[in-house]
Amino acid sequence: xxxxxxxxxxxxxxxxxxxxxxxxxxxxxxxxxxxxxxxxxxxxxxxxxxxxxxxxxxxxxxxxxxxxxxxxxxxxxxxxxxxxxxxxxxxxxxxxxxxxxxxxxxxxxxxxxxxxxxxxxxxxxxxxxxxxxxxxxxxxxxxxxxxxxxxxxxxxxxxxxxxxxxxxxxxxx
Amino acid sequence: xxxxxxxxxxxxxxxxxxxxxxxxxxxxxxxxxxxxxxxxxxxxxxxxxxxxxxxxxxxxxxxxxxxxxxxxxxxxxxxxxxxxxxxxxxxxxxxxxxxxx
Numbered sequence: 574x575x576x577x578x579x580x581x582x583x584x585x586x587x588x589x590x591x592x593x594x595x596x597x598x599x600x601x602x603x604x605x606x607x608x609x610x611x612x613x614x615x616x617x618x619x620x621x622x623x624x625x626x627x628x629x630x631x632x633x634x635x636x637x638x639x640x641x642x643x644x645x646x647x648x649x650x651x652x653x654x655x656x657x658x659x660x661x662x663x664x665x666x667x668x669x670x671x672x673x674x675x676x677x678x679x680x681x682x683x684x685x686x687x688x689x690x691x692x693x694x695x696x697x698x699x700x701x702x703x704x705x706x707x708x709x710x711x712x713x714x715x716x717x718x719x720x721x722x723x724x725x726x727x728x729x730x731x732x733x734x735x736x737x738x739x740x741x742x743x744x745x746x
Numbered sequence: 747x748x749x750x751x752x753x754x755x756x757x758x759x760x761x762x763x764x765x766x767x768x769x770x771x772x773x774x775x776x777x778x779x780x781x782x783x784x785x786x787x788x789x790x791x792x793x794x795x796x797x798x799x800x801x802x803x804x805x806x807x808x809x810x811x812x813x814x815x816x817x818x819x820x821x822x823x824x825x826x827x828x829x830x831x832x833x834x835x836x837x838x839x840x841x842x843x844x845x846x847x
Contacts (some may be wrong), residue, residue, distance in 0.1 A: 588814035592755045598757055599782050603766030608775060615778055618759070621787045625752070629757055629796040629807045634813075638788075641813055646781065646820050653774045653824040655839040669769050670840075676768035684761035691753040691790075698749045700796045705806050712801050714810075725814045732818035 595621035613651045630702040633710045759767035760786035773827045773837045784816045
């Protein structure tokens with residue numbers, strides 16, 4: 574499939590817009606010198622992923638991303654930034670390592686490896702955006718996947734208790 | 747839509763996350779980059795789920811599991827960062843050489 578045929582489908586233009594926004598936002602997340610901007614740009618990247626999930630028809634996953642990530646996780650990150658008094662000013666000198674080039678080289682190698690390894694297998698395989706609604710997902714979650722579901726809820730409970738125990742002030746001190 | 751466009755985007759986001767994990771010194775920013783990598787994995791899972799269209803919806807279900815575990819990871823991770831900050835008054839991962847031999 575040539576690029577001209579590919580871009581002729583209107584949903585691919587939507588994809589390109591979303592993908593560009595996501596890549597730009599995630600670059601800001603890793604490059605920004607302002608910690609709060611990095612956390613806020615994560616919202617844009619995650620919102621882009623939610624939009625992609627909608628494009629692929631996974632609507633329940635999309636709204637879960639909006640609720641859990643944008644609603645809870647990013648707020649938690651902002652709390653973490655404020656509590657640990659990370660340098661929120663304009664020019665924090667020690668936010669990044671000085672050795673950027675080896676890291677960029679490794680990231681590039683990772684990209685090349687993953688991209689070639691995954692795209693080789695599926696040359697022009699089409700994906701359709703058939704909707705997987707909340708009802709179908711709930712049916713399968715509580716029948717086929719009920720044990721993993723319970724395990725994951727146990728993991729969440731353990732994380733909750735662990736978070737409280739870790740972050741609580743030690744009364745002995 | 748072909749599946750490769752999602753795979754390439756996910757690989758790009760993942761490698762941006764790898765760069766962030768390697769280059770950031772603040773522990774909170776390292777966790778932010780880990781979230782980027784998990785998002786890339788979720789995009790792959792949902793794209794494969796839309797590609798194979800199976801009756802047990804494995805793509806969406808596993809994306810949900812990844813989201814749940816990521817939420818747990820952020821909670822614990824930030825609690826640990828908070829504890830380290832309280833003990834050493836710094837969230838810089840370079841200074842955490844307590845376990846270095």
